[in-house]
Amino acid sequence: MKKFNIISLLLVSAFVLSSCGKTSDKANNKKEEIALEDKAIDKKEDKVEEVKPQNPDQAEGNVILHRSYPRNKGAKSFTRIVVATSQDKIVGLSIDQYQYENSTSDLKAVVNSDKDFGKGAVKDKKLVSKMENEKLYSAEMKKSGAKTSLGENYEAIANFVKGKTIGEVEAFLKDKTDKQIMEAVGKTDFESTPYLIKAIVDSAKDNKFISVGHAEDPENLTFKTIIGKGHGDNSFADCLVAMEGDRIVAASFDEYQYLEDGLGLSNADDEFAKGYADSKNVLGSKLENSDKYSKLMAEKAKSKVSIKDNFEAIEKFVSGKTVDEIKAAIASKKEDGTIDSITGATLKDTASYLQLIVDASSK
Structure with missing residues (x-):
């Protein structure tokens, strides 16, 4: 049976940047911040072709990581899902959810909450990952009458979908009530279980944000996740790696930052959005806001x-x-931050993202 680490259920949370001063000042400051992300490179580098997303039907590899951010109306948290598929079968799953908590609580805030990133949250609130605080969060759940921990709920969902084809899970969901779904999953009293299983199916069918790799045995992979720094102090990154032995089969990562008038990780009228210091500065995924963010980079x-x-x-x-091969690449970083061996990557913080993957793999 495939190893499935509770760590793999961690989700990187998103965060709100507070706005200061006039709107025009905010826009200029944001552009300056983003300018640091991707340095202007010489003419020789300008010839590098953009890397296009691989079509999973044509890609060389038998493992695909699908990343998604489902929205649930009225939700108090935002959800990050990464589903691993091989052919049409689900072979792995990682879930985490992020929400705002009182700043005085014992729950650990996401990285950079004490830096610029933390300014995006309402005063006296902080953004936390539920899985990074699994023990404390589960204790609060049990005080409210829950019989199973957060990790046990997520693990029950993962065990239910793993080994099934996408079609089999879809067929199961057809005409089932929420109660019937929860009874079938078993060890879960998580009210959002039916919603999460439906979101898992949607994620497995979504090829917008994918990463492809090859494994000798796709059904016996180890998944690890980490929340860490990518670019600067005004964002944080979420990274998942699928490993086979000492090799990384595939990695999936994203970064979350408060963006003015961007696409938020929750609906604008959700409970979660009440945690924003400024309703116009929403917590967003850089992947989902790639066009907007990349335009400012350009x-x-x-x-x-x-x-x-x-x-x-x-x-x-x-x-x-x-991991050692990736460390060698990090050591070869040039003065402008780029790494010659990575075709198509021009970010000055490329080495930081590689280190994030190394740190996740080493957990």
């Missing part, structure tokens, strides 16, 4: 490669490599 840093294509180039590079 304006300020003359970038010719989108943030999405940069992330995909890094994911493609690490597939099949060991």
